[in-house]
Amino acid sequence: MEAPILQPELAAKIADLYGRMEKAYDIVARQLDFTCTGCPDNCCDSYFLHHTYVEWAYLWVGLMALAPELRKGIENRAAEYAAACTHALDRGERPQVMCPLNAEGRCSLYLHRLMICRMHGVPSSLTFPNGQGKKFPGCFRCQEIVGTRQATPAVERAPLFRELVALEQELLGEQQGQMPKVKKTIADMILMGPPRV
Ligand code: SF4
Numbered sequence: 001m002e003a004p005i006l007q008p009e010l011a012a013k014i015a016d017l018y019g020r021m022e023k024a025y026d027i028v029a030r031q032l033d034f035t036c037t038g039c040p041d042n043c044c045d046s047y048f049l050h051h052t053y054v055e056w057a058y059l060w061v062g063l064m065a066l067a068p069e070l071r072k073g074i075e076n077r078a079a080e081y082a083a084a085c086t087h088a089l090d091r092g093e094r095p096q097v098m099c100p101l102n103a104e105g106r107c108s109l110y111l112h113r114l115m116i117c118r119m120h121g122v123p124s125s126l127t128f129p130n131g132q133g134k135k136f137p138g139c140f141r142c143q144e145i146v147g148t149r150q151a152t153p154a155v156e157r158a159p160l161f162r163e164l165v166a167l168e169q170e171l172l173g174e175q176q177g178q179m180p181k182v183k184k185t186i187a188d189m190i191l192m193g194p195p196r197v
């Protein structure tokens with residue numbers, strides 16, 4: 001029998017972590033009275049690279065649960081996306097192409113969307129072990145809501161990142177350090193098939 005893309009226990013752990021990311025996001029969104037409803041933009045055309053095998057594998061768990069014709073459509077859109085990104089990058093521009101998983105404005109793999117998709121929108125911060133940190137102001141619409149407020153609620157990413165790194169370690173085990181770094185768009189992950197770990 002073929003090995004699963006991701007062991008069910010690990011898939012359950014990442015689903016749980018993703019759920020808690022969503023809760024952390026929702027708490028801040030509620031505090032700011034912020035939703036995406038009525039937004040004139042769709043930020044699923046933002047160019048992001050993703051960095052973990054565990055998220056890549058979990059994305060494929062979701063893809064494999066789709067009907068084959070749906071998956072085929074997504075693969076075709078991923079190929080178009082990759083070509084458009086190459087074009088933009090060759091021109092020295094940051095690509096702005098709709099994610100191949102976005103269908104009529106909605107994410108077709110919502111429960112499997114990656115961490116960056118889950119963090120985008122509300123303000124967040126990332127505190128490093130040395131106490132220094134980075135702040136992310138949120139999307140343009142959230143920045144309008146926040147305005148000049150002094151104290152703004154924010155999602156602290158560090159503990160969530162640490163948990164994701166632990167899951168990555170659990171997946172890779174002894175292969176960690178030998179595997180090439182992941183630096184891929186969602187389209188790359190779709191076109192390359194599930195990661196071989
Ligand atoms: S996160 Fe911000 S930019 Fe993206 S859809 Fe929501 S409101 Fe619009």
Ligand code: SF4
Nearest residue numbers: 044099101102107117
């Ligand atoms: S995975 Fe889903 S939420 Fe993330 S960019 Fe693509 S369509 Fe949007």
